[in-house]
Amino acid sequence: MSDIISKIGFLQQGPFAIPRWEALFANIDVLGRGALVTLLVSTLGLALALALGTLIGMMSASHVRPAKAFARAYVEFFQNTPLLIQVFMLYNAIPILYPGLFIPVIVIGILGVGMYHGAYIAEVVRAGIQSIGRGQLEAAISQGFTYVGAMRYIIIPQAMRIVLPPLTNQAVSLIKNTSVIAIIAGGDLMYAGDSFAGRFGHYGPTYIVVGLLYFLMCFPLARLAHRLEVRTRGN
Amino acid sequence: MIELVGVNKHFGSHHALKDINLEVPSGQKLVIIGPSGSGKSTLIRCMNMLEKPSSGQVIVDGVDLTAHRAPIAKVRQSVAMVFQQFNLYPHKTVLENVSLAPIVVSGVSKEEATESGFKYLERVGLAEKADKYPAQLSGGQQQRVAIARALNMHPKVMLFDEPTSALDPEMIQEVLEVIIDLAHGGITMVVVTHEMGFAKEAADRVIFLDDGNMLEDGTPEHFFENPEHDRTKLFLSKILR
Numbered sequence: 001m002s003d004i005i006s007k008i009g010f011l012q013q014g015p016f017a018i019p020r021w022e023a024l025f026a027n028i029d030v031l032g033r034g035a036l037v038t039l040l041v042s043t044l045g046l047a048l049a050l051a052l053g054t055l056i057g058m059m060s061a062s063h064v065r066p067a068k069a070f071a072r073a074y075v076e077f078f079q080n081t082p083l084l085i086q087v088f089m090l091y092n093a094i095p096i097l098y099p100g101l102f103i104p105v106i107v108i109g110i111l112g113v114g115m116y117h118g119a120y121i122a123e124v125v126r127a128g129i130q131s132i133g134r135g136q137l138e139a140a141i142s143q144g145f146t147y148v149g150a151m152r153y154i155i156i157p158q159a160m161r162i163v164l165p166p167l168t169n170q171a172v173s174l175i176k177n178t179s180v181i182a183i184i185a186g187g188d189l190m191y192a193g194d195s196f197a198g199r200f201g202h203y204g205p206t207y208i209v210v211g212l213l214y215f216l217m218c219f220p221l222a223r224l225a226h227r228l229e230v231r232t233r234g235n
Numbered sequence: 236m237i238e239l240v241g242v243n244k245h246f247g248s249h250h251a252l253k254d255i256n257l258e259v260p261s262g263q264k265l266v267i268i269g270p271s272g273s274g275k276s277t278l279i280r281c282m283n284m285l286e287k288p289s290s291g292q293v294i295v296d297g298v299d300l301t302a303h304r305a306p307i308a309k310v311r312q313s314v315a316m317v318f319q320q321f322n323l324y325p326h327k328t329v330l331e332n333v334s335l336a337p338i339v340v341s342g343v344s345k346e347e348a349t350e351s352g353f354k355y356l357e358r359v360g361l362a363e364k365a366d367k368y369p370a371q372l373s374g375g376q377q378q379r380v381a382i383a384r385a386l387n388m389h390p391k392v393m394l395f396d397e398p399t400s401a402l403d404p405e406m407i408q409e410v411l412e413v414i415i416d417l418a419h420g421g422i423t424m425v426v427v428t429h430e431m432g433f434a435k436e437a438a439d440r441v442i443f444l445d446d447g448n449m450l451e452d453g454t455p456e457h458f459f460e461n462p463e464h465d466r467t468k469l470f471l472s473k474i475l476r
């Protein structure tokens with residue numbers, strides 16, 4: 001066995017050498033804790049993104065001018081600037097705007113991905129609402145539903161089937177995008193991997209395992225999106 | 236019950252309704268007739284404010300709906316509308332279609348709304364379809380469900396915008412029969428239609444619209460036998476042949 005290993009040079013030395021793997025697995029709990037932070041930020045970030053996205057998507061599809069204008073501005077701003085800069089700004093601007101206000105980096109991460117993906121989800125929701133015929137809204141309104149009531153009971157439940165696959169895809173990219181909080185020492189999986197790898201130079205094994213952990217979180221969702229898409233197309 | 240005072244409607248540069256003055260007393264069965272594009276839908280949709288008039292007043296059941304902060308949604312609960320395209324809620328069963336708004340909007344208990352909803356489904360002959368979805372019904376059946384849905388709001392006024400125009404010919408009669416049956420009751424009805432037989436049988440008043448103007452206003456006999464305007468005669472000669 002060791003005979004074979006000794007012949008495979010890249011397991012002996014270099015970025016993927018066996019001792020580096022051993023060091024990594026001896027400290028695997030570091031990545032485990034990072035993965036938990038990533039899951040936490042992803043879950044709460046997704047909840048925020050869904051809430052914001054539904055609200056802003058509804059505003060965007062409405063005919064109330066100020067609401068629509070605000071929604072458009074929101075979407076354009078967050079879609080057309082890098083998430084990295086948004087998170088950096090949140091991290092650095094809040095202490096200047098509100099001195100003394102301490103916000104944990106995890107919360108900044110949640111706000112960051114929540115607001116950013118909220119913009120994308122708003123577009124998904126808007127398209128979903130607009131795919132439901134105008135007659136549905138008119139029927140509901142003519143029965144005395146308010147705009148919000150019509151959305152809640154009539155339009156959104158129908159739009160849901162159409163928007164579920166793209167929403168699931170948004171969840172996948174949201175999980176991956178939580179890795180930007182690594183730049184503000186977010187304690188997430190990316191940060192844990194970065195700092196562990198950086199300390200001893202074990203980049204190779206660390207990034208492979210970190211990548212694998214992201215894959216494990218995202219892949220089931222991607223499969224789900226695919227299944228939902230097939231189902232939606234089926235009808 | 237419904238009063239339109241000096242109502243105008245502009246769509247951009249198009250003047251769709253021109254100074255319409257119309258009072259529909261409680262219990263009246265009013266039929267609106269006119270060529271395509273004459274403003275019939277716009278007029279009936281002003282009555283529940285699905286279209287907002289550019290000027291003038293719409294007063295329904297004593298409430299000026301064009302006033303600032305008028306309780307429009309409240310009034311709509313008693314002004315039911317039946318659409319050309321049925322517009323049933325496709326994600327709800329037939330019974331849910333007829334009971335949803337009473338429960339959510341009017342605050343009626345679920346038991347009560349379901350019970351009365353079932354009663355109206357029986358009345359339109361579709362009680363056995365209560366658990367089906369709209370897509371499982373024919374056009375005529377869907378429109379009868381839409382009528383039951385309207386009735387389950389216990390409305391004071393029913394508005395019909397070409398309720399049979401989207402139907403295959405063999406289904407028109409089953410829907411007209413339901414509407415004629417309703418017309419025998421005391422409810423106020425406004426019906427946009429191209430069915431002249433219906434107008435003769437069920438209306439007690441006919442108005443004729445042409446290019447946004449109300450040209451004729453009178454009894455069905457007056458409208459069909461002694462119309463005042465040449466435009467009306469031309470329209471009738473084409474449609475009755």
Ligand SMILES: Nc1ncnc2c1ncn2[C@@H]1O[C@H](COP(=O)(O)OP(=O)(O)OP(=O)(O)O)[C@@H](O)[C@H]1O
Nearest residue numbers: 246247249251269270271272273274275276277278
């Ligand atoms: N939302 C709108 N935007 C612009 N123009 C409109 C709109 N709704 C109606 N119009 C125009 O106003 C005029 C009257 O339309 P309306 O739908 O009231 O006619 P109608 O008498 O109901 O016709 P039809 O018999 O074809 O249903 C038409 O010329 C139509 O093109």
Ligand SMILES: [Mg+2]
Nearest residue numbers: 275276277397
């Ligand atoms: Mg019309």
